Amino acid sequence: MEHLDLIITNGKVVLPTGVEEKDIGIKDGLIVQIKKGITNTADRRLDAEDQFVFPGVIDVHVHFSEPGREHWEGFRTGSMMMAAGGCTTYFDMPLNGIPSTVTQEALYDKARLGNEKSFVDFGLWGGLVPGNEKDLVPLAESGVIGFKAFLSTTGNKEFEAVDDITLLNGMKTIAKLNKVLALHSESAAITNWLKAEKEKEGKCSANDYLETRPILAEVEAVERAIYYAEITGCPLHFVHISSAKAVEKIEQAKQRGMDISVETCPHYLLFNHEHLRERGTVAKCAPPLREQEEQKKLISLFIEDKFDMISSDHSPCPYELKDPHIYNLFQAWGGISGGQFTLLSLIQLALKHNIPLEKVAHWTAIRPAERFGLSNRKGKIIEGADADLAIVTLNESYVVTEDNFYAKHKQSLYVGHTFPCRIVGTILRGKVVFNNGEITNDPAGGCWQKPMGYYN
Known part of the structure; x- marks a missing residue:
């Protein structure tokens, strides 16, 4: 009988088809058995009685700003935070580092830092910006997850928004490379013009900010991107969609057979514009938190499974850039x-709206792995897959505090929020990296993950 490295016993295992009480046997970082009553010997046993074992979260949208802006968030603190939230693989966006990830050289430099410092696995997005069309092929050949572009002003001189010609040329190339283009979809013309109008009038309140980024600006950008994708054949992934009308346009395109996926974020489902009015800078994001009626529509779409996946869009910064005393x-x-809070947020929503927990696994792990080429080894609790797991109890609540939030900077809209569940442990390729509030693995446990067809 084979000796195993780890056996997780008595857990309520969230399988693709439902929740079943099973044991999980792990050897050499892989799941080798899933059944009741595993009797093999093992180096270690973990009793997960009355706890739920989810596939480790795959968060396709985070911003770690290393190199260049590690003081915003770096691989070490960022990956500790992800591990504490049950995340075993994250995809880092290309824009906030210096340099941004728009060349092969920058990609390799960022990958080296991640391999040295990350507690969990990671993938890397490449960028599409004006002037780097020639870099798309080497970036793709080097193993980027996909490409990211902005249709609105970024506020980051290292990563500029694309003009229409750059977008079309980039889409044509990305389609040939069989990659996906992720888009921040807000109309630069609309949002910039409205912002300038407000500034002329000296208006800078929460309501003014919301009014400069209307739903119409999101819908216009989504529609334009879809038209361009029809011409070029480029697969699209729409990030942090915040309005029902935009989802409607995406759904119509999907029904026409277009290769499109869409995410929203937990903060659009749990919070609304009233939180920006009440709490100010800590609740500012782009697109903005919507009014309560729009939030209700998004929750309905979530329940109806109109979002392919849910991602955090973790976007940190130093305190002074979120200082609550900023007047403008x-x-x-x-x-x-x-x-840190994606899995907890979705479990909260699932419990409230009677959604089966296996749907949470689809939104947080299965579909991200399938969409971005990791499903040969990640995303599901099945034999032969990486033993990437998140263990959760529904018997304890979890109040977010600055002390139990692992990000470098502690300002968060989630501070003070109570979840009806708690992450007990996180396992990466068979190794416990987070256990009852403590990071237990050494840094550099995580590795750069490339899509199928590429080799680390």
């Missing part, structure tokens, strides 16, 4: 810091 809201950094 337009001057504050626009991003929600919350990568």
